[in-house]
Every structure is written in C-alpha cells, then in structure tokens.
Amino acid sequence: MTANNLNISLESHLHKILIPLVSLLPASASENLQPYISDPPPSTIPYNVLQAISQWSRTPAGQKALRANSLDPQDYNMIAMLAGATTSPEGKFGDYTPPKGPQAIEADRVKERKAITALLNALLSIGGAAFATWWAADKLRWTNEWRVLLSLFVGMIVAISEGVLYVIWDSRQKASKKSQGIRRLQSATHKKDDGETSPADLPDDLTTKVDLTDESANLRRRR
Template sequence: MTTTSKGLNVSLEPHLVDALKQVQNALPEELKAKLSEYVAQPAKPIIPYELLQEVSQWSRTPGGKDKLGSKSMNPQDYSMVSLLAGTTTSPEKSFGDYTPPPSPEKQAADRARERKAITALVNSIFSIFGAGFAAWWASDRTGWRDEYKVLFGLAVGVIVAISEGILFLIWTSRGTSTGSRKSDDGRHKKDDADTEVESKEQDEPTQIIKASTQQDEGSTLRQRHQQL
C-alpha cells in the first residue's frame, strides 16, 4: 500500500455501493465489518481509498477468486480500475483554482520588458554616479573646501537619483499598459486570422461547385450546338 493513498477518500457512487454490497457477504469478517460502516443504509458519501484497495487485493487472492466464482461473480469487477470508475477522488477537499500558464506572446513580452528594465536601472546607476562625480570635479575649481565639494556632489547625485526614479516609474507604468494592449491586439489579430482561414476554407468548396457547374453547362451547350 503506497503512502500516497493514505488519507485519500473516494466518492461513494450508487453503482459502487451496489458492487460492494454484492461482495460484502463473501469478504472476511474483519474486512466485512469495515465495509459495513460505509455501505449500510444510509450509505456515507465517501469511502477510504485504502478500504477499496483491500477489497481489490482480496479479490485477487486464491480464496477470494474461489468465493467470487462460487457466487458467479467476476473478480475483474473488483479491480481498482473497475471500482474507481465514475468516482471522484477526495470530493470533500477544496482544491485551488487552476491558473493556466501565460501565453508564449505574453512570456516573450515579459522577458523583453525585464531586459529593458534592467538596462534602464544600470543606466540610472551610471548616471547618478557620473553626475555626482562630475559635480565634485567641477567644484574643485571653485576653491571650496573638501567637505563642501563632497556635499555638492552628493546633492547632485541625490537630485539625479530622484529624477531617474520618477522617470523609471513613468516608464514602468507606460510599459505595463502598452504590453497589455499589445497582447490584446495580438490575440485579436490571431482570432481574425483564424476567422479568415475558416471563411476561405468554407468558400473553397462553393467555388469548386460553381466551377464544376459552369463546366457542365458549357459542355451541355456544346452538345446542343453539335446536335443542331
């Protein structure tokens, strides 16, 4: 018995209840007592997967095959495939909603946007340090004290950093809206292309029929002229 089946339940469908009731009296006493808790009226909505597995394993034993054969019952009807047919695994559990993966177009757009964002950040860092160093170097000719030169360079760097941050936020917001519009346009274009292909495929048989009809009419007219 695998560890993955522990704790799993199976929905006890009406056809499964009937199948288990038919084999209940042929089971060993211990297994019969376990099964009676679930198939007795009113039947429970679920049954442990392990219990069904025990019934299936018993049906494959020599003693189980003999008892089932004496009651004109087929052991294959109690295999796990037959018992689990039409049932639901763990219906009492609430699984999360399935989130489909993004389309290839959206993935490509996201990767391109990430590369642009990284490039913009690197350029901003170089701009900040470059502006600060340029301000410090330019203030060297003013005769200021060293601490004033450093403060001036830092102030210029902070101003450039703030401006770069604002520009980056604006670029990010515009890039997000543009990317969503492009993906929507791409989906619409794809749908339009599929519609055009379908319409062409539908028109081709009509054109063939028209061409064949025209050929038949032309041959009929020639035959009439020959007869005249």
Template sequence: MSSEQSAIPNVNVSLETHLILALEPLLPITDTALSTQLAQYLSGPEGIIPYNILLSVSRWSRSPAGSSALRACSLPLDPNSYLMISLLAGTTTSPDRKFGLYEPQEPEQLAAQTKRERKAITTIINGVFSVIGSGAAAWIGSERTNWRQEWRILFALFVAVVVAISETVLYIIWQSRSSSAKTTKMRRLIRAKKEDKENSDHLNTNTTNEEAHHNGLRLRVQTKSTT
C-alpha cells in the first residue's frame, strides 16, 4: 500500500466549476474521511484540489459500495462521470506552481546548431561510404592474390572494421572538440552578458549620483539667492 501511495503524483489540480458541481453531491454519501477532505477543498479559497483526493474519489466510485451509493441518490449519478479522465477533463495541473519562463534561442544560435547537425550527418555518411569503399577495394584488390573466397571475405571485413574503428575515433574526437568549443562560447556569452549588466548598473548608479549632485547644487544656489 505504501508503494502504491508513493507512486501517486504529489500535484494539485485546478478546481473548475464543472468539477465542483460533480464533487458536491458526493459530500453526504461518501465515507467520513473522504467527505471531510472534499469539503475542505471545495469550500477553500485556493481553487485547487490534490490529485490524490480525486484518485480516491475515482476509486470509491468504482467500488461496489460507491457505485451503489451513486445510483441510490435521488438523482442517480453515473459512476463513469467520476473516472479520472472525466474528473481531470478541462482542468489545469499544478496551477499554484511557478515555472520558469521559456527563453527561445537566438536566430544565430539556431543557425549554428543546424549547421553543426548537418556537418555531423555529412561526417557520418562519409564514414559509412569510407567503410563500404574500403571493404570493396580490399575485396577487389585481393582478386589477384589467388586466395580462396573465404580469405578474401575475411580480408575485406578486416579492412572495413579497421576503417570503421578509425572513422569512429575521428568522429568522437571531432564531437568532443565541437562540444568543448560550444561550451567555451556559451561561457563567453554568459560572461559578456554579466559584464554588460554590471556596466549598466554602474552607469545607472553614476547617473543617479550625478543627478543627486546637481540637485544639491541647485538647492544651494536657490538657498543663497533666497538669503
């Protein structure tokens, strides 16, 4: 039971109008614990209800006692209306949480990323052709060695494997250098943004100090002229 409860997501769901209308008739017919929890959130000002309470309602409605209680109401209620897919329809998950703003990449970064992807695909295709070409060349070149077919096949496979390993190593080296260069560029960009922000704050501080100094001089001049 504990493992089942730990699998339940600890999130809230927005308490929409249709959800309130669906849950209010359950207050007098559900068990005491569930009815107390429902009343607490239905009358609360937060406008949210935990997901696990809705899950408990759904499980109760599918139990024999819950189905009988729903059908025994003065206006019979449909147990299918309390399935999770019905309860969660039209609601918002975690409306009380603040998620970070999405910051789209700059067009230059997108263009550079597309260029790197195309270059990587081209490198992989060239490597595949190199492996196939080297194997075919080894097979054709061994034709005059009077080797048996089995030895020629093994020789061609050996050459292809060696070329494939070398191409893989070269691709890994190229990929690592590309990643390190990208990381260095991002660090420089972050550092430049930080320096620009510090310079902007410094300029704003200097401007404020200059304005305060001019205002002080103006007040002194006005005071002297008044006296």
C-alpha cells in the first residue's frame, strides 16, 4: 500500500481549513480539492491531495497567498492536517497476531513431539494387536480367511480405542490451556494496584512498627 492509494478521514477541523484554499491553490490542485469541500463533506480525502497542499504551503508563493488571506501556513503542514485523522477508515484490516516467543515455540514443539509419539504408539498398537491375533489364530488351526477377518476386527477395535484416547487427550490439552489463560487473567487482575495497601501486604517488621506506633499514641491519649 502506497501513499497514492491511501485515504484519510476528513475531520471537521481539516474540512474547515481546506475551504478557503479553493481560490488560492493552483488550478490542478484546486480541481482535485473541489470534491472534498462540499456540504456535507465526504468521509475521506486522498492522502496525495493533502500532500500536494502541504507542499504548496511551503513554497514562497503559497506562503504569500496564505498570509494575504490571514491564513497561517503552519496549519497546512501534514502534522497539523493529519491531527486526529484515521488512515484508511473504510479498510478492514485483520487482527494483529504478535509473533510467538521462544517459550511458546518450544511448547509447540513439545506438543508436536507428543502428538507424533502418540500416533506412532497407536500404529504400533494396531499392528501388534492384529499380528498377535493372526499368530494366535494360526496356533488354533483356523483357516486363513477367518484369521484375516479376526485380525482386521481386532485391529479396528484397537484403532477405535486409540482414536477415543487421542480425542480425550486433545480435549484435556485444550482445557488445560484455557484454564491457564483464565488463571493468568485472574492473576493479572489481582495484581493491579488500586492505590491501597493492606497490612497483610506490608513486611512483618513494618507492620510491627505501625502497630507499636498506634499503641504508643493511644497510651499518650489516655494519659
């Protein structure tokens, strides 16, 4: 995105100081400004129109024309004209996602290793159960057709069991991450300084000094 296709929100103070410029600007700049001083004004104005006005206000001819009409050239620099304005208010930008820190990256790597290990264990469990069933059926003198069917049946049961266990494990991981986020939020809320410090937050020696001072003051009052 370049300055040529950027729009700036046309604030009321900006619209007010742009109106007198129509008769002062050069013909091309005045023609470009004309659509944006109407009443009611549009919601945005191109950045390059404001940039041309700012450049003109710094020229000797521009400063002379502005002062001749009791206008301050400083009101037409970019900082003054963009005060309170919003860049591309009509645009819809996505939410900013900050990059992950080293701890978050390492935690993701650990989670990936655990998921890969769980997948390999599941495959070994399925294959081992199917092979063990095949071997046991062979010892029982079953025919090859029944041995294949029994091995597939046992493998399917083990696969379904492993899938259920993985779903339970994944749901617990998500619940744990959610609870950690809630705990961090609660901890941050409790740590906010409200301007008041309770005696429990003071060091033991300071609390003792305060109590002794209060007790001495009470004794003096009684005397």
